[in-house]
Structure formats: structure tokens, C-alpha cells
Amino acid sequence: MDNAPAGSVRILTPSGMLGAGWDESTIERGLALGVDVITLDGGSTDSGPYYLGSSTPKTAAQAVARDLRSLLKAAARADVPLIIGSCGTSGTDSGVDWVAGLAAGVMAEEGLDLKVARIYSEQDAADLKEHLDAGRIHALPPLGELSAETLESCTHVVGMMGHEPIVEALEAGAQVILAGRATDTALAAAYPLLKGMPAGPTWHAAKIVECGGQATTNPRTGGVHTTIDATGFTIEPLDPETACTPRTVAAHMLYETVDPFQMREPDGTLDVRDAVYTALDERTVRVEGSRFHVADQHTVKLEGARITGYETMSFSAIRDPLILRDIDAWADLMRTMIRQWVSGTLGLADDEYAFDLRLYGHDAVLDDLEPESGPPREVGVMLLVDAADQATATAVAKLVNPLMLHLPTPAMGYLPSLAFPTSPAEVERGAAYEFVLNHVVDSPTPTSLFRIEYGVQR
Amino acid sequence: MTDPLTRPTSPTVADLAHEVRSKNAGPFWVTMELFMRDAAGYRVVADEEFINEDVVAGLYGVEASAVRIFRIPSLDVVKISFPRPVSQGSLRDRDVHAGQHHVPLALLRVPEGAPARG
Numbered sequence: 174m175d176n177a178p179a180g181s182v183r184i185l186t187p188s189g190m191l192g193a194g195w196d197e198s199t200i201e202r203g204l205a206l207g208v209d210v211i212t213l214d215g216g217s218t219d220s221g222p223y224y225l226g227s228s229t230p231k232t233a234a235q236a237v238a239r240d241l242r243s244l245l246k247a248a249a250r251a252d253v254p255l256i257i258g259s260c261g262t263s264g265t266d267s268g269v270d271w272v273a274g275l276a277a278g279v280m281a282e283e284g285l286d287l288k289v290a291r292i293y294s295e296q297d298a299a300d301l302k303e304h305l306d307a308g309r310i311h312a313l314p315p316l317g318e319l320s321a322e323t324l325e326s327c328t329h330v331v332g333m334m335g336h337e338p339i340v341e342a343l344e345a346g347a348q349v350i351l352a353g354r355a356t357d358t359a360l361a362a363a364y365p366l367l368k369g370m371p372a373g374p375t376w377h378a379a380k381i382v383e384c385g386g387q388a389t390t391n392p393r394t395g396g397v398h399t400t401i402d403a404t405g406f407t408i409e410p411l412d413p414e415t416a417c418t419p420r421t422v423a424a425h426m427l428y429e430t431v432d433p434f435q436m437r438e439p440d441g442t443l444d445v446r447d448a449v450y451t452a453l454d455e456r457t458v459r460v461e462g463s464r465f466h467v468a469d470q471h472t473v474k475l476e477g478a479r480i481t482g483y484e485t486m487s488f489s490a491i492r493d494p495l496i497l498r499d500i501d502a503w504a505d506l507m508r509t510m511i512r513q514w515v516s517g518t519l520g521l522a523d524d525e526y527a528f529d530l531r532l533y534g535h536d537a538v539l540d541d542l543e544p545e546s547g548p549p550r551e552v553g554v555m556l557l558v559d560a561a562d563q564a565t566a567t568a569v570a571k572l573v574n575p576l577m578l579h580l581p582t583p584a585m586g587y588l589p590s591l592a593f594p595t596s597p598a599e600v601e602r603g604a605a606y607e608f609v610l611n612h613v614v615d616s617p618t619p620t621s622l623f624r625i626e627y628g629v630q631r
Numbered sequence: 632m633t634d635p636l637t638r639p640t641s642p643t644v645a646d647l648a649h650e651v652r653s654k655n656a657g658p659f660w661v662t663m664e665l666f667m668r669d670a671a672g673y674r675v676v677a678d679e680e681f682i683n684e685d686v687v688a689g690l691y692g693v694e695a696s697a698v699r700i701f702r703i704p705s706l707d708v709v710k711i712s713f714p715r716p717v718s719q720g721s722l723r724d725r726d727v728h729a730g731q732h733h734v735p736l737a738l739l740r741v742p743e744g745a746p747a748r749g
Binding site for chain 2: 218219220221222223313314315316420423424427428429430431432433434476481482484527528529531537538539540541542543544545557559605606607608611
């Protein structure tokens with residue numbers, strides 16, 4: 174392992190997420206092809222604000238430890254860096270410590286002694302307020318200007334690092350990098366950039382590999398092997414039966430992006446409008462012509478979540494066709510009755526709680542956007558209640574339990590009994606969160622918002 | 632297959648597509664792709680008379696000015712992005728990953744006279 178400039182850099186990306194798992198043959202195949210760095214994403218905002226707001230990982234510790242064992246052994250064997258980002262799903266400081274603790278356990282069991290760097294990306298509201306007051310925080314659409322109150326309301330705020338803090342840790346000799354929140358692309362881009370690869374092909378390749386096998390004909394078969402050089406990059410799947418085609422590689426620029434041609438990174442903008450995708454054989458693709466425009470101002474994107482309230486869920490189900498043929502009227506009556514009972518018994522005004530009544534099997538998923546109609550065969554009725562505290566949310570859900578059990582349609586002259594799937598019917602969901610930041614901060618330096626510590630534990 | 636006696640005979644966008652999908656693009660945007668089977672299908676959905684910012688705004692209850700449409704003939708793809716109308720994970724969010732919101736677009740019936748299924 175060395176950091177001297179090279180003619181090419183080979184990246185092994187076994188999967189799209191730490192904890193998702195892979196067949197060990199994917200690693201063996203990658204090592205046989207030759208590898209200079211192993212990179213893997215450990216998180217995302219995609220599963221919602223809870224994971225950042227509560228600083229809780231989405232993945233099971235056993236699954237993460239299993240994947241770390243495979244990765245750490247491979248990195249030691251090949252003597253190459255291992256770079257993992259957005260540790261613990263949201264990339265909070267405790268997420269980094271959680272993954273580092275699992276890595277420490279694996280290394281002790283396997284007798285590995287690798288130099289570890291932990292890069293922390295959690296941001297302090299008071300520090301950010303200084304940036305805000307100095308006019309260095311800017312909104313990204315569709316959000317508006319940031320207020321200090323919004324910043325202070327967040328339970329956790331992270332900054333998305335670019336490649337620079339990772340490069341700094343590599344230059345300091347780290348072989349295993351466990352990063353907090355990072356752009357998906359920074360993980361795969363850092364080592365090639367350190368080794369002198371051109372920015373355009375490097376960032377483009379990094380975007381294509383960020384979801385592992387997603388850019389192949391069969392994403393379920395494992396990851397990808399990518400070689401970046403002075404004029405472009407070459408990519409092939411690790412599974413010999415799977416292919417990369419110009420179409421699968423080009424189409425991955427569409428995945429989870431607003432704009433498929435230009436992507437902003439902290440250091441500038443990847444521009445693939447002139448990229449040319451060529452099949453080298455039936456399963457290997459060459460990409461040239463990607464560009465990277467360095468920005469005048471380096472920026473770090475912020476993510477933050479706050480508690481909106483506390484939720485309690487109730488769930489019942491309807492099979493009787495006499496109710497189902499009149500299901501919208503039944504639901505309207507339910508909403509009216511809930512408001513009456515809550516007002517009458519709990520004395521809560523409409524703005525002191527909120528609820529969402531969802532008719533699964535009828536129109537729950539799309540609600541007002543549902544284009545089709547017709548009587549359903551059965552309907553699951555979910556009542557989700559939100560209030561300022563858990564006790565109030567649960568009181569509302571319990572108060573209306575008789576309605577979830579017995580409410581008839583307006584036309585029925587008797588009380589039906591509906592099908593609760595569980596006892597008790599109510600489930601306390603705890604705090605509910607929302608993302609409130611979609612802003613960038615003009616970073617004083619590309620590394621100043623992040624903290625690097627060496628060693629596997631604090 | 633739809634029953635020709637009870638349903639309009641005009642195919643849906645999904646009938647002409649290899650895949651229609653939707654997904655979050657970060658917490659504040661949703662993005663959708665129409666992967667069409669061939670160039671003929673692409674021409675149908677890339678036609679601005681058929682699918683445009685106003686049509687998307689009507690299907691999803693969003694502002695037309697915020698809708699971004701990318702027509703990519705080299706991939707036979709039309710990609711559509713707009714700000715997420717419901718905050719992700721909030722009380723009113725019924726689709727945390729926005730992975731089922733392609734359906735209103737996929738079920739659009741293509742205009743009369745457009746090329747038949749390829």
C-alpha cells in the first residue's frame with residue numbers, strides 16, 4: 174500500500190451497503206482481478222429521518238460485523254485501503270463509533286492489526302449558527318432560508334464530507350477509514366484522486382459504483398470492479414455470469430438523482446453530458462469524456478432532523494363486502510367520529526393532535542393520487558395518531574378503539590365487529606422525526622468541518 | 632392484458648415500457664423514470680403534447696414550475712423529477728422511499744393514434 178501517483182487505480186465495490194451482505198466469491202473474484210482500494214457505503218437518508226434524528230443504525234449489528242469481517246480480511250490480504258462511509262446509516266458520531274466497535278471486535282478475533290481512522294461529521298448547532306450569522310449557509314431548493322430556531326431544533330446535524338478528509342487520513346497512513354456522513358461518491362473517489370487520477374472519470378466512476386451491482390444486468394449477483402486511468406474508466410461485474418452494458422452503466426446516472434447529467438459534490442460538479450459509453454466485450458464497459466468543474470466555493474451539504482411529535486398506531490381490518498362497497502363513506506364517518514370523541518372526552522382541539530386514517534387495499538398508498546377505483550376484497554385500516562407527547566397519542570388511539578372495532582357504515586342498522594390483527598391493537602411508535610435541512614455551508618477549508626481520530630476506539 | 636370489452640383499448644405507458652419506477656432523490660425530491668421498450672415507445676412518451684410539466688403537476692398535485700423533465704433518446708428514457716409533496720417519514724407520508732409513486736404515470740393511457748405496442 175502506498176500513496177504515490179499511479180497509472181491506474183482499481184476499485185472493488187462488493188455491494189451497495191454495509192450490512193447487505195454478499196457471496197464471498199465476489200471478494201475472491203475481485204482480489205483475483207487485482208485491487209488497489211475497497212470501498213463501501215454504510216448509509217443513506219433513503220429510509221427516512223428516524224435514523225438521523227435518533228442516531229440509530231438501520232442495519233443489524235450481526236450483519237455489519239459479518240460484512241466487516243469479509244472486508245477487513247480482504248483489505249489485509251491485498252494490503253490495500255478499505256474505505257467505508259456514512260457509518261451507522263446516518264453518519265452521526267455514535268454511528269461511526271458503533272461501526273468502529275464492531276470492527277475492533279472483528280480485528281481482535283481475526284488477529285488483524287490495521288491502522289484505523291475515524292472521521293466524524295456531526296455538526297454543533299452553535300458553530301453552525303456562526304456560519305449562518307456570517308451568511309455562509311445557503312438553501313437548496315425546495316427549502317427556503319434557514320433560521321437559527323430550525324438549527325437549534327435538530328436532534329442531530331451532519332455535514333456530508335467530500336473526498337478531502339478521507340485523503341488526509343490516507344496520507345496519514347490509515348488503512349481502514351470509517352467515515353461519518355459522506356457523499357456516496359467521495360468514498361470511491363478519494364483514493365484515485367490521491368493517486369493522481371483525473372477528476373472527471375474518477376467522480377463518474379464513483380457515482381456508478383456507489384450502489385454496487387445496480388449498474389449491471391443482475392444487481393442481485395454482487396458488486397463491481399472498476400479501473401480508473403488517465404483517460405476514463407472501465408467497469409465489469411464481479412459475477413462472471415452478469416454483464417455491464419453501455420445501457421446499464423449510463424442508466425445508473427438516473428438512479429436516485431434529480432439531474433442525470435450534472436451532480437454537485439463539495440468540490441465541484443460532475444458533468445457527464447459528453448460521456449461516451451463503449452462495450453469492450455459483452456460484459457465490460459469503457460467510459461470516457463466525463464468532466465468535473467471545480468467550484469469557486471467549496472460547500473458542505475447539511476442534513477438535520479428534529480422531533481415532530483410522538484406517534485401511536487392502531488390497526489384493524491375489514492372483510493365484509495357490505496362495508497367495503499361503501500368504504501369511503503365509512504372512512505368519512507370514522508374521521509368525523511374520531512374528532513367528536515377526542516374533542517368530547519379528551520378536550521383536545523384540532524391543532525393539539527393529528528391523525529392519518531389509511532385504507533390499505535383501497536387507496537392507502539397513493540391517497541388522492543390513486544387513479545383506479547372499484548370495491549376492494551379486504552381493507553386494512555391503519556390509524557396513525559400524532560401528538561406532542563406519547564401519552565396523548567396513545568390516549569387518542571385507545572379512546573377510539575371501539576370505533577376501530579365496531580364502526581358501521583352510515584347505512585347499516587347494526588354494529589359489525591372488525592378484525593383486529595393483534596392484541597393490543599395499539600402500538601406506541603415513539604418519537605417521529607422530519608428532515609429540516611437541505612442547505613449548504615461555505616466551508617472555510619474542505620476539512621475544517623470534520624474531525625479525524627486515529628485508532629479503532631476513542 | 633385488459634379486457635377489450637370493458638376497458639379502453641389504448642395501451643398505458645406501462646404497456647410500452649420495460650420498467651416504470653419512482654424513488655426518492657434525497658429527502659426532498661422524488662424522481663421517476665420511464666424505461667421504454669424501444670424508440671417507438673420512447674417517441675410516444677417523449678412527445679411534449681402527451682407528457683409535459685402541466686400533466687405531471689396534475690397527476691401529482693405539485694407546481695408545474697417545479698417539475699423537471701429529461702428526455703434521453705440514447706437510452707429510450709424519460710426522467711421526471713419534482714419536489715416531494717409530502718415530507719419524508721411524516722404523518723402524511725404513506726411511501727417513505729417514494730417507490731410506488733410511479734403508478735399514476737405508468738397507468739396514463741397513451742393518446743389515440745400513437746404507435747401500437749412494439
